[in-house]
Amino acid sequence: MNSMNAYGSLCAEFYDLDKPSAPVDALAFYVDRARKSGGRVLEPMCGSGRFLLPMSLAGFSVDGVDSSLPMLAACSARAHRLGVEVRVFQQDLASLALPHRYSMAFIPSGSICLITDESELQLALLRLRAHLEPGAALLLEIVSDDIELTSPAELETRVVTCTDGSSITYTCVASRVASAELLCFSGTYTKRAGYRVVETETEELVLRPYAPSRLMAMLADCGFTVAKAADESDLTFLANSGCTLIEAIADA
Ligand SMILES: C[S@@+](CC[C@H](N)C(=O)[O-])C[C@H]1O[C@@H](n2cnc3c(N)ncnc32)[C@H](O)[C@@H]1O
Structure with missing residues (x-):
């Protein structure tokens, strides 16, 4: 279970003012992939919706999931202001249980690395697999394990x-x-x-900045075929993000 002391109400208020919109090029990438998927899309760990809302406004059917009630409340309030209907669920990824299956799921911004326990991450990947149609793409941005941090603080x-x-x-x-x-x-x-x-x-x-090879092995164990790992030399929107994009395809 996710037991983080994070993403409370003041954080949610701060987050929307600090990061009011998704990076334009990252959003364009996920919109393009959603179009190609041709079906219903899931954004796990959607937060206050800076990807989910513009995609919904553009006419895509995107559902969101997040464990933080304040982040989801901020998402619903923004949706109301924009006049767009969104469907969001307050759930932890490790016990995900939704009424739909999806033709694509994406987790941008390195959020999957907030699941720091490997057994919990494995449960989350298995639950994601259970919600994807065979052949559906799962796109995960992971924080690179060579990220630099001045030590000790x-x-x-x-x-x-x-x-x-x-x-x-x-x-x-x-x-x-x-x-x-x-x-x-x-x-x-x-x-x-x-x-x-x-x-x-x-x-x-x-x-937890997972090594791409470690995450790929976990995905393979959870019913996915890893199509590729891309960095900023392949996808310019990853430049300066400190993230690598892993694309996995749900097995039949
Ligand atoms: C950095 S925010 C990113 C939100 C959004 N993708 C964005 O780019 O603005 C990460 C979100 O992941 C959610 N989260 C963290 N652990 C989770 C878990 N185990 N299950 C579901 N949501 C989780 C948090 O509540 C938070 O809203």
């Missing part, structure tokens, strides 16, 4: 302004833990109205 601070004039500051300390296999981000969101602190939220985000 890196400090980051970002500030966004809310529509009511208040601000949210995100501060984060990043570190490598457990023999450098995991990247840990300890963050705090602080909402201020003027100089007054009105809300705070802490977050412990852990990422």
Whole structure:
């Protein structure tokens, strides 16, 4: 089970202001793949919908899944504002149970690496396979395992302004833990109205940058044939993302 202390309500509010839209070239890539799939698409770990919503607006049938209620609530609120209907489910990928099968699924932005436990990832891949039609593509962006992180820690601070004039500051300390296999981000969101602190939220985000060969072996064990691994030399939208794209095809 996903037991992260992450993606709470203040994070969701910050996320939408900090990353209001998907990178244009990445979105164009997934739109093109959705068109080629010719059917219903699933975006697991959809968050607040920066990929799902424009794809739905463009007329694709895209369902979303996420374990965070605040991220899904933000997604539904944005959908309402845009006048588009979306179907999202609050579920953990390791126990995914949806009423449909899909002709494509995609997880952008390295999110799959938030599942840091291999047995949980295996369950998630098996549940994804169970929801895909034979021949359907599963597109996974994984955080490259050679990602550089200044040791022992890196400090980051970002500030966004809310529509009511208040601000949210995100501060984060990043570190490598457990023999450098995991990247840990300890963050705090602080909402201020003027100089007054009105809300705070802490977050412990852990990422596991899987080696492409390891993920490909796991996919093969879970009923997929790995078609290819692509990096920024194949797909320009991956440049500076620190991610590799793994494409796997659901076996018959
Ligand atoms: C970085 S956000 C990415 C959202 C979206 N794909 C984007 O690019 O904006 C990662 C999302 O994965 C969700 N998540 C993490 N672990 C999960 C799990 N085991 N099952 C379902 N969702 C999960 C989080 O709640 C969060 O909304």
